[in-house]
Amino acid sequence: MICTRFAPSPTGYLHIGSVRTALYCWLFAKKNGGKFILRVEDTDLERSTQEAVDIILNGMKWLGLSWDEGPYYQTERFDRYHAVISQLLTTGHAYKCYCSKERLEKLREMQILKKVKAKYDYHCRYQQPDNIPADAPYVIRFKNPLEGLVIIEDAIKGKIEIANEELDDLILARTDGSPTYNLSVVVDDADMGITHVLRGDDHINNTPRQINIFHALNFKPPIYGHLPMILAPDGKKLSKRHGAASVLDYKEMGILPHALLNYLARLGWSHGDQEIFSLEELIEFFDTYRINSAPAALNMEKLLWLNQHYIKTNTIDSLLGHVAYHFEKLDLDVSKGPSLKEVILVQKERVKTLKEMAEKSACFYTELAYEQISKEKFLVTQSKKILEVIYHHLTHLENWTKEALHACIQDTIKELGVKMPELAQPLRVAIIGHTTSPAIDSTLWLLGREKTLKRLSQSIQLIVM
Numbered sequence: 001m002i003c004t005r006f007a008p009s010p011t012g013y014l015h016i017g018s019v020r021t022a023l024y025c026w027l028f029a030k031k032n033g034g035k036f037i038l039r040v041e042d043t044d045l046e047r048s049t050q051e052a053v054d055i056i057l058n059g060m061k062w063l064g065l066s067w068d069e070g071p072y073y074q075t076e077r078f079d080r081y082h083a084v085i086s087q088l089l090t091t092g093h094a095y096k097c098y099c100s101k102e103r104l105e106k107l108r109e110m111q112i113l114k115k116v117k118a119k120y121d122y123h124c125r126y127q128q129p130d131n132i133p134a135d136a137p138y139v140i141r142f143k144n145p146l147e148g149l150v151i152i153e154d155a156i157k158g159k160i161e162i163a164n165e166e167l168d169d170l171i172l173a174r175t176d177g178s179p180t181y182n183l184s185v186v187v188d189d190a191d192m193g194i195t196h197v198l199r200g201d202d203h204i205n206n207t208p209r210q211i212n213i214f215h216a217l218n219f220k221p222p223i224y225g226h227l228p229m230i231l232a233p234d235g236k237k238l239s240k241r242h243g244a245a246s247v248l249d250y251k252e253m254g255i256l257p258h259a260l261l262n263y264l265a266r267l268g269w270s271h272g273d274q275e276i277f278s279l280e281e282l283i284e285f286f287d288t289y290r291i292n293s294a295p296a297a298l299n300m301e302k303l304l305w306l307n308q309h310y311i312k313t314n315t316i317d318s319l320l321g322h323v324a325y326h327f328e329k330l331d332l333d334v335s336k337g338p339s340l341k342e343v344i345l346v347q348k349e350r351v352k353t354l355k356e357m358a359e360k361s362a363c364f365y366t367e368l369a370y371e372q373i374s375k376e377k378f379l380v381t382q383s384k385k386i387l388e389v390i391y392h393h394l395t396h397l398e399n400w401t402k403e404a405l406h407a408c409i410q411d412t413i414k415e416l417g418v419k420m421p422e423l424a425q426p427l428r429v430a431i432i433g434h435t436t437s438p439a440i441d442s443t444l445w446l447l448g449r450e451k452t453l454k455r456l457s458q459s460i461q462l463i464v465m
């Protein structure tokens with residue numbers, strides 16, 4: 001059975017590049033009727049935090065990237081790693097290294113001076129020191145093969161060959177006995193039956209080392225595929241300062257999870273010219289052959305375009321929960337205004353993000369506050385008559401429906417012989433304090449009869465003749 005895994009280290013935020021890796025692993029598993037495992041690589045006790053674990057779990061849930069197994073935590077598997085390390089010692093694939101820090105530092109300095117590759121010189125591999133005190137500190141090193149090639153048939157980058165002499169006798173266990181990344185990853189990938197490892201190409205140097213450990217343990221290595229980086233729009237390494245590195249940045253921006261998934265799927269992978277993909281289509285069409293091996297740069301405009309598409313075309317019910325999040329963030333009390341469904345109905349054609357939807361709808365839930373510039377421009381003598389007439393008609397309107405309001409506005413501009421903006425703009429300012437709002441009939445409808453009439457009358461009184 002095909003089995004993939006996403007194995008983030010909980011040392012900070014969940015990087016958008018990691019999310020794309022997770023998505024590709026998820027799609028690949030789903031497409032092949034396989035399994036997707038979540039594994040938290042928290043062996044770096046100093047840098048791992050519970051907060052970062054929560055960010056990973058919440059981010060994955062928000063995106064809907066559900067896992068079939070896990071989350072496994074590496075810190076809960078130390079016994080297993082220790083057992084494997086002992087096994088490697090017993091089978092002669094690993095050895096204790098007593099070299100002191102000072103010796104290793106000197107060695108490095110010499111190698112730099114001689115301009116040769118800095119690597120361990122196999123000192124303890126060939127000769128264990130005599131009379132070692134029982135409590136002498138040591139690390140455990142892997143006996144990497146000295147000759148031959150490691151060949152990686154990378155699913156994305158193609159064939160990669162590395163000579164074993166380029167590789168070090170890497171450390172499997174530190175002086176405190178804790179296992180290192182390369183050891184624990186191999187043990188987990190083997191134990192969890194991982195068949196395909198898709199991960200960032202920052203790990204490409206680890207792959208030949210891990211393959212050698214797999215062989216030493218008599219396990220079959222998985223198929224590897226290394227994904228290129230995602231760059232910032234400016235072509236530089238995408239970091240926190242770009243404000244778009246963490247998956248939660250996108251949630252805060254008001255991006256829909258599916259828009260982000262669709263965007264990330266296409267960033268570095270393609271299926272003809274198709275841009276819009278349902279989840280089912282992504283699962284059906286995804287393959288590793290069409291993953292681009294060159295880094296791709298983020299394009300915010302395209303993401304916003306996709307987001308707008310999904311806001312427009314998704315059902316109101318499916319948007320509700322996501323929109324509610326942004327209302328809460330703005331501290332808007334939904335019980336103080338129109339229902340969220342009504343707001344979504346009116347705004348979904350008009351906004352690019354859910355945050356924008358909440359911001360542009362705030363006026364329906366807050367007290368009337370005039371924007372000074374709009375007040376000075378529109379709540380003026382020439383508008384007073386217009387506002388009085390519409391106020392009069394609105395008070396007599398039987399049904400506060402969008403259709404009735406539309407007809408009422410149309411009748412009023414005809415009656416007064418004015419153009420739409422001459423009525424709509426002062427009316428907007430009179431009832432919501434500024435001029436940016438949906439169509440005027442929708443604005444009236446959302447604000448409701450009571451608030452509209454109260455605010456309108458209050459604003460009319462403000463205008464001095």
Ligand code: GLU
Pocket residue numbers: 007008009041185198199200203
């Ligand atoms: N924990 C590693 C990371 O977050 C990933 C390891 C792997 O995918 O093999 O970079």
